[in-house]
Amino acid sequence: MTIDASAPPGYRFRQLTADDRRAVTQIDSWAFPTSVDPEEIDRGPSPLTWERTVGVVPDGAATPGSDLAAMHASYPFTRFPVPGGTLPTAGLTWVGVHPQHRRRGIASAMIDLHLARCRERGEPLSALFAAEYPIYGRFGYGKAADDVRVTLRRGARLREVPGASAHAVRIEHADRERHAALVDAVHRTAGSSPGGLGTNRPGWATRESPELQAAWWHDAPTFRSGQESRRVVVVERGGEPRGYALLRRKLDWAPTGPEGTVSVQEAVALDAAAARALWGVLVDLDLMTETKPFILAPDDPLLSLLADPRAVGQRRVDNVWVRLVDVPVALAGRQYAAAVDTTLAVRDDRVVENDGVWHLRAAPFGDATCVRSDVPPSEADLALDVRELGAAYLGGTSLTGLGAAGLVDERTSGSLAVAATAFGWPVAPVCSWVF
Numbered sequence: 134m135t136i137d138a139s140a141p142p143g144y145r146f147r148q149l150t151a152d153d154r155r156a157v158t159q160i161d162s163w164a165f166p167t168s169v170d171p172e173e174i175d176r177g178p179s180p181l182t183w184e185r186t187v188g189v190v191p192d193g194a195a196t197p198g199s200d201l202a203a204m205h206a207s208y209p210f211t212r213f214p215v216p217g218g219t220l221p222t223a224g225l226t227w228v229g230v231h232p233q234h235r236r237r238g239i240a241s242a243m244i245d246l247h248l249a250r251c252r253e254r255g256e257p258l259s260a261l262f263a264a265e266y267p268i269y270g271r272f273g274y275g276k277a278a279d280d281v282r283v284t285l286r287r288g289a290r291l292r293e294v295p296g297a298s299a300h301a302v303r304i305e306h307a308d309r310e311r312h313a314a315l316v317d318a319v320h321r322t323a324g325s326s327p328g329g330l331g332t333n334r335p336g337w338a339t340r341e342s343p344e345l346q347a348a349w350w351h352d353a354p355t356f357r358s359g360q361e362s363r364r365v366v367v368v369e370r371g372g373e374p375r376g377y378a379l380l381r382r383k384l385d386w387a388p389t390g391p392e393g394t395v396s397v398q399e400a401v402a403l404d405a406a407a408a409r410a411l412w413g414v415l416v417d418l419d420l421m422t423e424t425k426p427f428i429l430a431p432d433d434p435l436l437s438l439l440a441d442p443r444a445v446g447q448r449r450v451d452n453v454w455v456r457l458v459d460v461p462v463a464l465a466g467r468q469y470a471a472a473v474d475t476t477l478a479v480r481d482d483r484v485v486e487n488d489g490v491w492h493l494r495a496a497p498f499g500d501a502t503c504v505r506s507d508v509p510p511s512e513a514d515l516a517l518d519v520r521e522l523g524a525a526y527l528g529g530t531s532l533t534g535l536g537a538a539g540l541v542d543e544r545t546s547g548s549l550a551v552a553a554t555a556f557g558w559p560v561a562p563v564c565s566w567v568f
């Protein structure tokens with residue numbers, strides 16, 4: 134893989150390897166302050182895929198690599214779920230610049246290198262979780278999904294679902310050898326056919342690489358913030374796992390009695406009865422007063438099963454962001470929820486190959502094609518920035534909503550409503566874990 138993008142004056146890029154682990158921990162804790170001892174961090178597995186990890190070194194650094202000014206990396210998602218399919222996607226991550234070197238264009242140069250490498254590797258998409266909301270729009274990433282955060286009181290009432298009580302429940306220490314295959318299988322099935330619908334959930338990335346797997350199951354006491362070690366709840370029917378939750382409890386004592394919190398890292402169920410069985414356990418653990426799921430899809434069954442959804446204080450938070458790195462491959466690589474035959478004038482000032490007019494044609498839930506069009510940009514049906522295309526790409530952000538905000542320009546009357554319907558998707562996009 135080449136590094137031909139240029140770093141800002143006074144800096145150069147450096148491909149990092151496993152030997153740079155210490156320098157990576159140091160620059161990462163400059164960017165993301167932590168009280169955890171670097172040696173403790175380095176004792177655990179790194180989630181990084183080293184050939185996708187690049188440092189920035191100041192000119193004149195004593196030992197190249199030991200004195201990083203910045204770094205970034207990406208996770209390999211070979212099967213990132215997009216509406217009706219999967220595409221190779223680079224999960225941009227660990228973007229960090231030392232505070233002394235910030236606002237000199239280092240992050241911008243790193244993103245340009247990242248996008249160039251995505252194209253070299255044939256990855257038409259990049260996705261990320263944004264540390265701060267305002268950072269990534271300028272680089273062509275659009276907020277493509279939301280998730281919902283709630284706090285459930287002990288005993289929160291849930292509607293009944295036939296068959297829920299037929300599940301057996303196991304509550305155990307979470308253990309990679311014992312539970313990884315089960316967790317991965319249920320997670321994958323839930324993403325490819327949520328609720329048995331047969332229509333996939335866009336954005337539902339799996340922890341594909343061995344490095345991500347190792348890091349996911351690492352459970353060192355230093356990282357627990359006073360909580361217990363990780364536990365798993367498995368609900369089974371007929372001896373088959375139908376759902377799981379990974380969680381930690383923390384018990385505090387108030388003068389009035391116990392005040393425990395259940396932090397649910399990930400809860401996944403394959404159908405409504407399994408979801409009801411799982412959440413029934415999670416909201417009724419002894420000595421616990423509240424249960425906090427981490428990430429819920431906006432259409433997670435829990436939100437419909439709650440007798441009083443208002444009582445759980447719902448908050449919507451940005452989830453996955455998406456950047457189209459190769460517009461025609463990305464647009465032809467997903468399905469559409471309605472027939473569409475339209476021209477899109479796309480503006481992209483970072484990846485010039487994307488800039489121009491594209492002719493998109495698709496049958497409902499079928500094949501799509503996207504080719505460059507001779508139509509001048511001023512005569513395309515719709516005009517938008519690549520950032521807005523990224524926002525709409527997974528089907529979770531309405532093109533009409535973006536149009537109402539003046540971010541999509543409808544030049545052929547009626548074309549926006551048709552495109553917005555086609556770009557939508559029956560299942561809300563979400564990623565169940567932060568990468």
Ligand SMILES: CC(=O)SCCNC(=O)CCNC(=O)[C@H](O)C(C)(C)COP(=O)(O)OP(=O)(O)OC[C@H]1O[C@@H](n2cnc3c(N)ncnc32)[C@H](O)[C@@H]1OP(=O)(O)O
Pocket residue numbers: 164165225226227228229230231234235236237238239240241242261262263264265267268271
């Ligand atoms: C996918 C992920 O990894 S998310 C993690 C992102 N990392 C962090 O939040 C860690 C702490 N922050 C940092 O390390 C750095 O401040 C970074 C990476 C956010 C930015 O790095 P820099 O090298 O300072 O960015 P750079 O100089 O290229 O700035 C480019 C532009 O983005 C803007 N920008 C940079 N950071 C921010 C921010 N946090 N909020 C708003 N605007 C920002 C700059 O003002 C600049 O704008 P301009 O072009 O109009 O002048």
